[in-house]
Amino acid sequence: MKNMIFKRRLPIPKEIKEMFPVSVEGAQAKLENDARIRDIITGASDKMLLVVGPCSADREDAVIDYITRLAAVRERVADKIVIVPRIFTNKPRTAGTGYKGMLHQPDPQGGSDVLQGLIALRRLHMRILNETGFSCADEMLYPEEHRFVSDLLSYVTVGARSVEKQQHRLTASGLDIPVGMKNPTNGDLNIMLNSISAAQNPHTFIYRNWEVESKGNPLAHAVLRGYKDAQGRMQPNYSCDNLSKLAELYAGSGLINPALIVDTNHCNSGKDYAKQPETAKDVIKSAAKNPDIKRLLKGFMIESYIKDGCQNPGGNTYGKSITDPCLGWEKTEKLILELAELWR
Numbered sequence: 625m626k627n628m629i630f631k632r633r634l635p636i637p638k639e640i641k642e643m644f645p646v647s648v649e650g651a652q653a654k655l656e657n658d659a660r661i662r663d664i665i666t667g668a669s670d671k672m673l674l675v676v677g678p679c680s681a682d683r684e685d686a687v688i689d690y691i692t693r694l695a696a697v698r699e700r701v702a703d704k705i706v707i708v709p710r711i712f713t714n715k716p717r718t719a720g721t722g723y724k725g726m727l728h729q730p731d732p733q734g735g736s737d738v739l740q741g742l743i744a745l746r747r748l749h750m751r752i753l754n755e756t757g758f759s760c761a762d763e764m765l766y767p768e769e770h771r772f773v774s775d776l777l778s779y780v781t782v783g784a785r786s787v788e789k790q791q792h793r794l795t796a797s798g799l800d801i802p803v804g805m806k807n808p809t810n811g812d813l814n815i816m817l818n819s820i821s822a823a824q825n826p827h828t829f830i831y832r833n834w835e836v837e838s839k840g841n842p843l844a845h846a847v848l849r850g851y852k853d854a855q856g857r858m859q860p861n862y863s864c865d866n867l868s869k870l871a872e873l874y875a876g877s878g879l880i881n882p883a884l885i886v887d888t889n890h891c892n893s894g895k896d897y898a899k900q901p902e903t904a905k906d907v908i909k910s911a912a913k914n915p916d917i918k919r920l921l922k923g924f925m926i927e928s929y930i931k932d933g934c935q936n937p938g939g940n941t942y943g944k945s946i947t948d949p950c951l952g953w954e955k956t957e958k959l960i961l962e963l964a965e966l967w968r
Contacts, residue, residue, distance in 0.1 A: 632739070634738065634739055634742065635739075635742070637771035637772045637774070640742055640743065640746050640772050641746070641772070641775065643743070643746070644743070644746045644747050644750045645750075646750055646753055646754065646775055646776060647753075647754045649754070649757075650750070650753040650754040650757070650759075650776075651775070653753060653757040653758075653759065654753060654759040654775070654776065654778060657706075657708070657757075657758070657759045657778045658759070658778050658801060660706045661673060661706060661708065661778055661779060661801070661802055662801075662802070662843060664706060664883075664922050664923070665802050665843050665845060665881055665883045665922060666842075666843075666881050667881070667883075667919075669706075670968055671703075671704060671705060671706050671967075672704060672705045672706070672922070672923040672924070672963065672964075672967045672968075673705075673706055673708065673885065673922050673923030673924075674705050674706065674707050674708065674923050674924055674926065674960065674963070675708045675709075675710045675761045675779060675781075675804075675885065675923070675924070675925040675926070676694070676707065676708075676709065676710055676924075676925070676926040676927075676928050676956065676960070677690065677691075677694075677709045677710030677711055677712075677760075677761075677927075677928060677929075678690065678710065678711070678712070678927070678928070678929040678945055678950060679712065679715075679889075679927045679929075679934075679945050679947040679948040679949075679950055680712055680713075680715045680723070680725050680726075680945065680946065680947040680948075681711045681712060681713050681725075681726055681745075681748060682723075682725075682726065682732050682945070682946050682947075683732065684744065684747070684748050684751070685942075686929075686930060686942055686943040687711060687748060687752075688748075688751060688752065688755070689930065689943065690709075690928075690929060690930055690943065690953070691709050691711075691752050691756055691758060692755075692756065693930075693953055693957070694707060694709055694756075694758070695756045695757070695758065697957055697960055697961075698758075700961065700964075701960055701961065701963075701964040703964075704963075704964040704967050704968070705923075705960065705963065705964050705967065707758070707960075708758070708759075708760060708761050708778060708779050709752065709758050709760045709761065710760070710761050710925065710926075710927070710928075711748065711749060711752065711760040711761065711762055712725070712761075712762055712763045713725055713726040713727055713741075713744075713745035713748070713749075713762055713763075714726075714727050714728075714762075714763055714765035714766065714769075715765075715947055716763075716765055716783055716785050716786070718785070722937065723937040723946055723947060724736075725765075726741055726744050726745050726748070727741040727742065727745055727766075727769065728741055729741065730743075730744035730745075732937055732946055733938070742769075742772055745772070745773065746772055746773060746776075749762070749773050749776040749777065750776060753776050759776060759777060759778035760776070760777060760778065760779070761777065761778070761779035761780065761781065762777055762779075762780060762781075763780070763781045763782075763783055764780050764781065764782055764786070764792060764795065764796070764803070765783065765786065767791045767792055767794075767795035767831070768831070768832055770795065770799070771832065774799075777801060778801055778802075779801060779802050779803075779804070780796070780799060780801060780802070780803045780804070781803070781804045781805075781806060781847060781925075782796060782803060782804070782805050782806065782819070783806055784806045784807065784808050784809045784849060784851075784890075785808075785809065787805050787806055787807070787808050787815065787816060787819045788808060788815055788819065791829075792819075793819050793822035793823055794822070794827045794829045794831075794838065795831060795838075796822075796823035796841055796844055797822065797823045797824070797825060797826065797827050797838040797839075797840050797841050797844075798827075798831070798836065798838030798839070798841070799841050800841070800843075801843065802843040802844070802845065803823055803841060803843065803844045803845075804844075804845055804846070804847040804885050804925075805819045805820050805823065805844060805845065805846060805847060806847040806848075806849050806887065807846070807847070807848055807849060807851060807861065808851070809851060809852055810851055810852065811850070811851025811852075811853075811859065811861055813869070813870060813873055814873070816846055817846070817873060817874070817877050817879065819844075820844045820845060820846060820877075820879055821877065821878075821879060823840075823841050823844035824840050824841060824842055824844050824879060824880060825840045826838055826839050826840040827840075842880050842881055843881060845881065845882075845883035845884065845885065845922070846870065846874070846883065846884045846885070847884070847885045847886075847887055847925065848861050848862055848866070848867075848870070848884065848885075848886050848887060848892070849861075849887035849889075849890045849891060849892055849925075850862070850887070850890055850891025850892035850893075850894075851891055852891060858891040858894045858895065859891060860891065860892045860893075860894075860903070861891075861892065862886050862888075862892050862903055862906065862907050862910075863906075863910070864910040864913065864914065864917070867884070867907070867910055867911075867914070867917045867920070867921070868914060868916065868917060870884060870920065871914075871916040871917055871919075871920050872916075874920060875916075882919070882920055883920065883922045884920045884921050884922060885922055885923050885924060885925055886903070886904070886907050886921070886923075886924050886925070887924075887925040888900040888901075888903040888904050888924055888925065888926050888927075889925075889926065889927040889948065889950075890948070895948065895949065896949075897927060897932070897933065897948075897949040897950055897951050898932075898951070898955075900926055900927070900928075900951055900959070901951075901955070901959045901962070904924050904926070904959070904963060905962075905963075905966065907921065907924070908921075908963075908966050908967065924963070926951065926956070926959070927945075927948060927949075927950045927951065928950050928951040928952075928953070928955075928956040929943055929944065929945050929950040929951075929952070929953070930942070930943025930944070930952065930953045931943045931944035931945075931950075931952050931953075932944075932949075932950070932951065932952035932955070933945070933949045933950070933952075934946065934947065934948060934949040934950065
């Protein structure tokens with residue numbers, strides 16, 4: 625492979641975990657968070673699951689600032705909402721170019737350094753858990769990377785560009801936390817449901833140079849994020865008709881723990897971050913009118929940061945996204961409080 629240069633051997637997950645261990649209190653907080661989230665997905669709890677945070681976790685100081693603000697809201701809505709910070713340390717790129725996230729560039733202004741990226745993302749998730757008691761959500765862009773933070777996460781997503789990939793599906797089947805499978809970019813709901821089915825079943829496969837057996841993950845579920853039509857136009861898929869169709873497909877699928885999280889940004893907002901509150905409220909109204917939707921709907925995924933909007937990756941505005949535009953903090957806090965009033 626003359627076009628591939630092997631730069632250095634990376635530490636195994638155990639070595640990185642030993643460098644940045646989770647505290648006893650943090651480990652206990654994760655166990656408690658896992659139980660709360662599991663109860664929502666299985667239907668044992670009727671609270672809302674709210675996965676909320678930056679499109680991409682770009683710098684430790686601003687993310688910690690954001691999570692600290694989120695922690696202050698947590699107790700005010702705890703009777704209605706279980707908050708899971710969205711701390712995505714990888715960024716899939718449609719054309720393969722641009723900022724690829726903390727794993728690749730721990731310093732957004734610097735070059736690629738995967739070793740320092742692994743350390744940076746581990747340190748960030750560890751700090752959040754130890755300092756705030758939040759165990760976060762991250763995207764499984766690279767299945768082999770999950771083991772570096774497996775003791776810190778309480779939720780994982782498989783993105784629209786990865787949901788058809790075999791290794792993502794099989795790895796998800798071996799996790800013991802909820803995995804949200806997004807609909808693919810073309811909006812095909814059957815592909816998403818097939819991915820959930822694959823994740824819910826046991827498998828034998830190769831993972832990190834081991835032959836492994838997975839038991840199947842009963843907490844794998846659907847995430848609707850909108851899609852692009854044949855002409856490349858962004859289309860939402862959170863209308864009452866869309867949700868009713870998904871409820872029907874779920875009912876005939878044989879899948880266990882039917883569950884849906886609605887991603888309020890991406891194609892569901894037409895990349896207009898300011899529409900996210902409207903989207904969430906519309907979905908809650910649909911659930912109030914249709915008992916099948918109400919049973920299926922478990923919560924929302926919202927892209928939010930300290931500052932409204934986004935900036936170029938070379939920008940230096942503190943707490944402003946360098947990838948997709950996000951809802952600013954003041955609007956986010958207001959929305960969380962409103963959702964707590966509207967839920968159920």
